Amino acid sequence: MKAAVLRKPGAPLVVEDVEDPRPAAGEILLEVKACGVCHTDLHLAAGEWSLPKLPLILGHEVVGVVRGVGPGVSNFKEGDRAGIPWIYSTCGTCEFCTSDREPLCPAIVVTGFMVDGGYAEYAKASAEFAVPVPPELTFVDAAPLYCAALTPYRALKISGARLGDTVAVWGLGGLGHYAVQITKVIGARVVVVDIDSSKLEFARRLGADFAFDASREKVDEAIRSLGGAHVVLNLAPAPQAVEQGFKALRRGGTLVLVGLPQGNFSLPILGSVAKGIRILTSAVGTRQDLREVLALASAGKIKTVAETCRLEEINSVFERMRQGKISGRVVIEFT
Ligand SMILES: [Zn+2]
Ligand SMILES: [Zn+2]
Numbered sequence: 001m002k003a004a005v006l007r008k009p010g011a012p013l014v015v016e017d018v019e020d021p022r023p024a025a026g027e028i029l030l031e032v033k034a035c036g037v038c039h040t041d042l043h044l045a046a047g048e049w050s051l052p053k054l055p056l057i058l059g060h061e062v063v064g065v066v067r068g069v070g071p072g073v074s075n076f077k078e079g080d081r082a083g084i085p086w087i088y089s090t091c092g093t094c095e096f097c098t099s100d101r102e103p104l105c106p107a108i109v110v111t112g113f114m115v116d117g118g119y120a121e122y123a124k125a126s127a128e129f130a131v132p133v134p135p136e137l138t139f140v141d142a143a144p145l146y147c148a149a150l151t152p153y154r155a156l157k158i159s160g161a162r163l164g165d166t167v168a169v170w171g172l173g174g175l176g177h178y179a180v181q182i183t184k185v186i187g188a189r190v191v192v193v194d195i196d197s198s199k200l201e202f203a204r205r206l207g208a209d210f211a212f213d214a215s216r217e218k219v220d221e222a223i224r225s226l227g228g229a230h231v232v233l234n235l236a237p238a239p240q241a242v243e244q245g246f247k248a249l250r251r252g253g254t255l256v257l258v259g260l261p262q263g264n265f266s267l268p269i270l271g272s273v274a275k276g277i278r279i280l281t282s283a284v285g286t287r288q289d290l291r292e293v294l295a296l297a298s299a300g301k302i303k304t305v306a307e308t309c310r311l312e313e314i315n316s317v318f319e320r321m322r323q324g325k326i327s328g329r330v331v332i333e334f335t
Contacts, residue, residue, distance in 0.1 A: 003120035004314045006056045009047025012315040013058070013119070021116065021124040022068070028076050028127050029068030030084065033139035035118035036061030036306075037317055037330045038147050039173060039237065040086075040260070044113060045318060048262065052114050059332075060086040060111040061146040062118030062125075063139050073127040081133035082125065085146040086284045088115050089126040103284050119314065121334060131290050134298040141304040144174060144329040145297055147284065149304075152179035152233060153293040154285030155256045156186065159231040163187035168229040170214075170245050171236030171259055172199040174329040179233055180206040181302040182293075191229065193219045193244070194236075202327050206305075220247035229253055239263045246277070254278040308333040 001020045004013040023029040041058045043049055063083035066076050076082055090097050090105035097105050109126075111117045116124070133142045152175050161167050167183045168191040169176055176192065183190045184207045191210040192203035200211035210226065212219040223229055228250025234242050235258050242265040246255055255277065272279070285293075296302050305328030309317050317330050 001121040002311060003057050004311050006045055006051075006054065006058055009045065009051060013045065015312050015314070018057075018120070020122050023070035023124055025071045026073060026127055027070040027124050028066050028073060028082065028130060030062065030064035030082060030123050030125055030130075031067045032062055032064040032118050032121055032123050032334050034063050034143040034334065035059040035332045036144035036146070036148060036174070037314070037321065037332065039321065040147075041112065042318055042321055043260070053116075056113070057116035057118075057120050057123075058112045059118030059120070059123075060084070060113070061143045061148065061331075062111065062123050063133050063143045063146065064123070064334075067122070070127075076127055076130065081135070081139075082130040083133050083142060083146050084111050084118065084123065084125040084130055085150060085290055086111055087129055087287075089129050092128070100286060100288070102286050119311065119332065129287060131287055131294065134294050136298040137294070140306055140308055140331045140333055141297070142294070143331050144304055144306060145293055146290065148174040148329055149178040149182070149293045149297070149302060150285040150290050151175050151258060151283070152235065153182055153296075154289045155233055155258050155282035156182055156231070157289065158280060158282055159233065159254050159256050161186055161188050161231045165189070165230035166191060166223075166227060167231045167233065168193060168223055168245065168248055170194075170232065170234045170241045172203050173235065173326070175235045175258070177202070177206060177305055177328045178302055179235060180208050182296070185296065185301050188230075191223055191226065193241075196324055199327065214241070214244060220244050223248035224250075231256065233258060235259045237261045239265045243267065249275070249277055252276045254280060257281045258283070304329065306331045
């Protein structure tokens with residue numbers, strides 16, 4: 001099969017022929033129809049995280065058609081539509097797996113990081129962790145839901161954001177474009193902050209009530225003048241965004257960290273405690289969160305804004321992503 005392979009961190013991916021994967025017990029084989037390109041893939045390709053596997057096929061927003069079923073699989077059959085998220089598998093029995101926190105499982109196996117992912121014509125999946133693609137969705141629309149929508153969905157869920165609240169979303173990338181729409185579904189007022197003014201127009205089209213340019217204005221002041229944010233969702237890959245977001249919170253507000261810039265942040269202890277600020281983190285989501293987000297999309301409540309590319313174009317897509325030039329998601333489409 002054809003795949004885009006990471007052979008050397010920091011070097012371009014190599015599109016080449018590699019051996020087809022074979023499903024083992026408990027696994028299914030997917031003919032990949034679409035795979036979203038996530039910012040995390042860029043971190044992995046650059047070698048910013050130590051890689052447990054090389055050569056590696058990236059891609060954890062993988063959807064396609066089941067073409068093979070390993071022994072012991074009863075929940076999928078050939079011809080079914082299925083998708084694979086970031087979590088390839090977990091142990092299923094630890095305290096985290098049994099308490100709605102499977103992303104924290106110490107035995108987690110990660111798609112496109114610890115095992116090969118979807119930048120390829122075929123990919124393997126654990127049948128227990130693959131989730132069906134609803135019939136209402138095209139493969140291109142469905143693929144980014146498996147990470148880019150799942151992640152802010154979970155983060156908003158744990159934030160406790162409610163009807164009428166003000167939710168400020170820092171960073172309007174692939175995740176942010178879903179975060180705006182999910183926040184509207186909750187019935188909260190959405191404020192978007194980005195440093196690229198073209199993204200602010202995009203945010204308004206998606207339904208944002210306010211959109212501010214952090215490179216031109218004091219956004220924390222602007223948000224405080226609206227009453228302050230009940231929830232700040234930080235999706236921006238910049239440590240200073242965390243500090244800005246903190247200042248935009250109202251009393252009792254919640255800061256949720258999702259974006260993964262390198263480095264540290266510092267927040268005032270007295271200011272946090274005296275104002276009753278909650279600071280949370282959230283990474284991806286559970287299979288149940290994913291089913292819920294797929295249901296929202298099939299009901300037409302959230303929509304994917306995506307452009308498609310061919311597998312061979314992946315390195316130029318990475319370059320545009322590095323420059324922050326992408327609105328919504330880029331999805332590799334296999335035809
Ligand atoms: Zn991702
Ligand atoms: Zn576990």
